[in-house]
Amino acid sequence: xxxxxxxxxxxxxxxxxxxxxxxxxxxxxxxxxxxxxxxxxxxxxxxxxxxxxxxxxxxxxxxxxxxxxxxxxxxxxxxxxxxxxxxxxxxxxxxxxxxxxxxxxxxxxxxxxxxxxxxxxxxxxxxxxxxxxxxxxxxxxxxxxxxxxxxxxxxxxxxxxxxxxxxxxxxxxxxxxxxxxxxxxxxx
Numbered sequence: 001x002x003x004x005x006x007x008x009x010x011x012x013x014x015x016x017x018x019x020x021x022x023x024x025x026x027x028x029x030x031x032x033x034x035x036x037x038x039x040x041x042x043x044x045x046x047x048x049x050x051x052x053x054x055x056x057x058x059x060x061x062x063x064x065x066x067x068x069x070x071x072x073x074x075x076x077x078x079x080x081x082x083x084x085x086x087x088x089x090x091x092x093x094x095x096x097x098x099x100x101x102x103x104x105x106x107x108x109x110x111x112x113x114x115x116x117x118x119x120x121x122x123x124x125x126x127x128x129x130x131x132x133x134x135x136x137x138x139x140x141x142x143x144x145x146x147x148x149x150x151x152x153x154x155x156x157x158x159x160x161x162x163x164x165x166x167x168x169x170x171x172x173x174x175x176x177x178x179x180x181x182x183x184x185x186x187x188x
Contacts, residue, residue: 003016007113007170008093010141016093016113018143018172019121023180025109026123028078032134038112039119040139042066043126044118046134048133057133059100059157066137067098070161077164079156081148086183088145088174095168096161097144099136104154105129106146109181123181129154147183 007016027036032043035146044066049056050162060067062074081104088109099108108126112119128134138144148154162168174183 002020007091010093012117013096014114014116014141015018016091016141016170017115018113018176018178019111020178021111021121021123024123024126024182025186026111026181027123027125029124031128036122036124038110038122038124038142039117041124041136041142044135046135057100057102058097059076059102060135060159066135067159067161070096070159071096073163075163077158077160079158081156083151085142085151086145086174087142088147088181089172089176089179090139090145090171091143091170091172092168093130093170094140094162095165096140097138098159098161099138100157101129101134101136102155102157103130104148104152105131105150106154106156107149108136108146109144110138110142111181112141113143117141123179143179153171154159
């Protein structure tokens with residue numbers, strides 16, 4: 001797909017365009033306060049309370065934390081995925097996603113496609129899940145997807161600030177040459 005393809009406009013007039021990215025996985029985000037984090041993406045640790053029966057985690061309290069401003073009519077969904085599965089890429093023009101990887105480990109890929117953003121074209125990788133319990137807020141115009149890493153299935157619980165509307169969602173193949181995201185194991 002060409003980097004010049006326009007993919008719509010966000011409320012407020014910011015056009016969306018697939019950037020031409022440097023091949024690789026972009027900046028690996030190791031801290032919620034990383035200076036390399038795409039503009040508008042927010043991370044926050046969540047607490048897991050384990051005991052001899054399993055564990056409990058609170059996904060969100062509407063009106064607090066990263067979901068402040070989400071309406072009470074928000075949609076809450078979950079996706080269970082098997083090891084090695086890649087679900088990428090998609091984006092929204094209006095919807096904000098709030099992700100809580102509740103089990104397993106996800107390699108989350110984010111790409112800023114908002115032309116007027118200070119981080120347009122930036123590519124982030126976030127490893128989140130049981131080993132790094134982070135909540136992830138993904139604003140409209142930030143392309144996102146993930147791969148399940150490790151030997152365990154993953155469970156992603158997510159809250160959206162509006163009911164799902166297929167007309168709001170765009171999709172791009174996981175192996176799009178403009179994005180050039182490297183889904184292979186990164187030998188270090």
